[in-house]
Amino acid sequence: MKYQTQKVAYAYFLVAMGLFAIQVLGGLIAGWIYVSPNFLSELLPFNVVRMLHTNALVVWLLLGFFGAAYYLIPEESEREIYSEKLAYLQLIILVIGTLGAVLTYVFNPFPGNYLLGMQGREFIEQPTWVKLGILVAALIFLFNITMTVLAGRKTAISNVLLVGLWLLSLLWLFAFINPDNLSLDKMYWWFIVHLWVEATWELVMASILAFLLLKLTGVDREIVEKWLYVIVSTALFSGILGTGHHFYWIGLPGYWQWIGSIFSTLEVIPFFLMMSFAFVMVWKGRRNHPNKAALLWSLGASTVAFFGAGVWGFLHTLHGVNFYSHGTQITAAHGHLAFYGAYVATNLAIMSYAIPHLRGRDPYNQVLNMAAFWLMTGGMAFMTFVLTFAGTIQTHMQRVLGENFMEVQEGLSLFYMMRFGSGLAVVIGALLFIYSMMVPRRELLTKGTDVPVAGE
Numbered sequence: 019m020k021y022q023t024q025k026v027a028y029a030y031f032l033v034a035m036g037l038f039a040i041q042v043l044g045g046l047i048a049g050w051i052y053v054s055p056n057f058l059s060e061l062l063p064f065n066v067v068r069m070l071h072t073n074a075l076v077v078w079l080l081l082g083f084f085g086a087a088y089y090l091i092p093e094e095s096e097r098e099i100y101s102e103k104l105a106y107l108q109l110i111i112l113v114i115g116t117l118g119a120v121l122t123y124v125f126n127p128f129p130g131n132y133l134l135g136m137q138g139r140e141f142i143e144q145p146t147w148v149k150l151g152i153l154v155a156a157l158i159f160l161f162n163i164t165m166t167v168l169a170g171r172k173t174a175i176s177n178v179l180l181v182g183l184w185l186l187s188l189l190w191l192f193a194f195i196n197p198d199n200l201s202l203d204k205m206y207w208w209f210i211v212h213l214w215v216e217a218t219w220e221l222v223m224a225s226i227l228a229f230l231l232l233k234l235t236g237v238d239r240e241i242v243e244k245w246l247y248v249i250v251s252t253a254l255f256s257g258i259l260g261t262g263h264h265f266y267w268i269g270l271p272g273y274w275q276w277i278g279s280i281f282s283t284l285e286v287i288p289f290f291l292m293m294s295f296a297f298v299m300v301w302k303g304r305r306n307h308p309n310k311a312a313l314l315w316s317l318g319a320s321t322v323a324f325f326g327a328g329v330w331g332f333l334h335t336l337h338g339v340n341f342y343s344h345g346t347q348i349t350a351a352h353g354h355l356a357f358y359g360a361y362v363a364t365n366l367a368i369m370s371y372a373i374p375h376l377r378g379r380d381p382y383n384q385v386l387n388m389a390a391f392w393l394m395t396g397g398m399a400f401m402t403f404v405l406t407f408a409g410t411i412q413t414h415m416q417r418v419l420g421e422n423f424m425e426v427q428e429g430l431s432l433f434y435m436m437r438f439g440s441g442l443a444v445v446i447g448a449l450l451f452i453y454s455m456m457v458p459r460r461e462l463l464t465k466g467t468d469v470p471v472a473g474e
């Protein structure tokens with residue numbers, strides 16, 4: 019480890035991995051409720067489980083991004099982090115907020131209370147005090163990272179990362195705007211939900227990927243930077259107006275059907291570019307880096323993101339298709355593969371690269387790590403296929419033939435059982451990943467020593 023303050027990242031990654039385990043276990047419970055609808059219906063109803071599943075996902079991904087920034091900014095800026103104390107304070111605020119949100123969801127002690135009660139908007143159900151906490155934490159983070167970058171070397175990677183993190187934090191302000199008019203409420207809600215994953219988070223993903231490929235393949239920085247700029251500009255060009263694909267049926271003007279269809283179709287381009295970028299860098303690279311698992315995750319992330327976001331997103335983004343498929347299992351199929359490929363896998367890639375350094379325990383158990391990759395990726399792919407079939411049948415029965423929602427759901431039970439099975443594989447894969455990161459290889463245990471860091 020070149021810079022001492024990089025170790026802040028390790029604390030973020032640890033909390034992120036803990037929440038990752040909780041998130042996928044929550045998914046498994048939600049998946050079981052689909053198979054056996056009365057399961058836990060008194061103790062932990064479906065809506066609460068679902069909230070824990072999706073909120074834990076978003077929080078751990080953000081923690082991972084923060085960790086990634088604290089890890090890579092010192093190397094890019096050639097500086098220690100401006101303030102280590104602020105970085106830990108930020109983490110503590112986020113952990114307290116998370117605990118507060120979980121307790122509020124499970125016990126709902128202050129229903130309807132603006133400051134303390136939970137709110138009814140998917141993904142942003144947190145009570146207002148938690149939302150404010152997140153805002154304070156984001157401001158601390160931006161201050162800390164910006165001061166570090168300004169004092170040191172400025173690179174395209176750190177600039178893009180910083181712009182992405184600034185913009186996504188600013189968008190968080192829309193969490194506080196909740197008009198009575200339902201159309202406006204939904205419109206602002208999508209400013210967060212869509213402009214995070216289909217614009218600002220893409221910048222974060224692209225810069226983390228660029229950092230990893232630079233280190234892992236040894237390609238010249240100028241080449242990496244050129245790709246990065248093209249990816250970022252196509253992402254913003256398509257993603258901002260692409261928000262229109264959520265404005266079709268919420269009471270906004272009809273021209274969004276065309277703007278949304280056209281620009282969201284273009285959103286496929288940055289994901290295609292990210293995948294091409296990863297493979298071209300590996301192909302051109304001169305360096306044979308020992309951390310093969312980190313490379314597998316980097317290639318896997320960009321590939322699965324292309325399929326999950328690009329292909330499965332395009333599947334239902336044209337308004338003529340979305341008219342029928344809106345809010346069916348097709349949406350869930352896409353949501354799972356896109357989130358997994360783009361953001362879960364990118365996070366696990368930077369963790370696979372950074373944690374062995376941060377723990378001073380390299381080489382680590384790469385074989386287990388790669389087994390976890392295949393188990394998780396295979397499980398998510400299978401889940402996506404199953405939900406796509408279920409969603410196609412659902413769309414036809416419910417939207418074309420006009421059958422009753424619950425009766426159609428009963429007809430889909432076989433698919434829901436298979437979804438549970440694939441979910442189980444994902445959970446085992448996730449636990450295996452965490453184990454491979456935390457527990458040293460057996461030969462190191464018997465030797466009783468840590469092997470020094472191998473290579474960059």
Ligand code: HEM
Pocket residue numbers: 041042044045046047048049050052068071072075349350351353354357358362437438440441442444445
């Ligand atoms: C890292 C892996 C995972 C990611 C990224 C993920 C992501 C998500 C997202 C984004 C949603 C909201 C979907 C939407 O609004 O369309 C969701 C819901 C859900 N997830 Fe996951 N999930 C993961 C793992 C799992 C696992 C392992 C299971 C187990 C079967 C699971 C089961 C569910 C269920 C049942 C729902 C509720 C769907 C509904 O409301 O109909 N997820 N997940």
Ligand code: HEM
Pocket residue numbers: 140215216263264282283285286323327328330331332333334335336340343344345346349352353354356357360361
């Ligand atoms: C990594 C990037 C992406 C992620 C994480 C993601 C995730 C999601 C999630 C979770 C939803 C469900 C939201 C909800 O209703 O609660 C959704 C909806 C949707 N996504 Fe994506 N998405 C991504 C990229 C894309 C792209 C590139 C396209 C188009 C090419 C796209 C098209 C859509 C459409 C049309 C819907 C609305 C589905 C409906 O009407 O029910 N997405 N996305």
Ligand SMILES: [Fe+2]
Pocket residue numbers: 212216260261263264
């Ligand atoms: Fe979107």
